[in-house]
Amino acid sequence: MCWAAGWVGEKKIHFRDENHDDHIDKIWELIDEADGIIHYNGKSFDMKHLNREFLLRRMDPPSSYTNIDLLSTMRQQFKMASNKLEWVSLALGYEGKVENRGVQLWIDCQQKNDPKAWREMKKYNIQDVALLERIYYDLLPWIKTHPNYGHYVDGDKLVCKYCGSENIKLDGWERRTVTPYQKYRCLDCRSPLRGRKKVNRDDDGKLLNQPSTV
Numbered sequence: 393m394c395w396a397a398g399w400v401g402e403k404k405i406h407f408r409d410e411n412h413d414d415h416i417d418k419i420w421e422l423i424d425e426a427d428g429i430i431h432y433n434g435k436s437f438d439m440k441h442l443n444r445e446f447l448l449r450r451m452d453p454p455s456s457y458t459n460i461d462l463l464s465t466m467r468q469q470f471k472m473a474s475n476k477l478e479w480v481s482l483a484l485g486y487e488g489k490v491e492n493r494g495v496q497l498w499i500d501c502q503q504k505n506d507p508k509a510w511r512e513m514k515k516y517n518i519q520d521v522a523l524l525e526r527i528y529y530d531l532l533p534w535i536k537t538h539p540n541y542g543h544y545v546d547g548d549k550l551v552c553k554y555c556g557s558e559n560i561k562l563d564g565w566e567r568r569t570v571t572p573y574q575k576y577r578c579l580d581c582r583s584p585l586r587g588r589k590k591v592n593r594d595d596d597g598k599l600l601n602q603p604s605t606v
């Protein structure tokens with residue numbers, strides 16, 4: 393019935409409800425352009441609802457993207473009393489969701505097409521997206537699957553794969569496998585990083601610092 397979405401780092405949050413003619417076309421365009429889509433349980437909920445609308449309209453599938461499902465990150469990495477977005481945001485010190493009238497709000501929008509209800513829904517929807525972006529920055533160093541910022545820079549420049557920062561320090565070596573790798577820490581998003589190339593040893597057998605892209 394409606395959606396809200398924004399680009400990471402941009403203030404503007406797009407919103408469309410079913411009264412807009414480009415309701416579905418616009419979200420398709422945004423998804424088609426995105427390399428990664430941040431959502432909360434979106435992999436099994438939001439994206440499937442959208443895919444259904446695309447199919448029913450005989451639209452092409454949007455081009456490939458990475459699902460950055462923050463609910464999955466919460467489940468994989470942490471044990472919280474609840475993984476509900478509201479609970480997580482309050483635990484992290486943010487305000488919760490905008491209060492709404494529950495089911496009645498949905499009825500007033502869809503069945504009565506009440507402009508006041510739609511305004512309330514829009515506010516609720518936009519607040520959810522703003523909240524999600526804040527939580528995204530907190531969870532960033534814990535996210536397992538994320539588009540690699542290294543693919544957005546030319547050559548072998550070393551940037552943080554999660555946030556694109558060049559503010560990275562050497563952080564020892566990863567020795568878990570037969571081949572040792574250079575480790576780094578992003579000083580902006582705090583992500584631990586690992587170089588792609590194996591590192592060599594000096595004549596005394598000591599590991600060498602050998603920066604490579606991550």
Ligand SMILES: [Zn+2]
Binds near residue numbers: 552555556581583
């Ligand atoms: Zn970073």
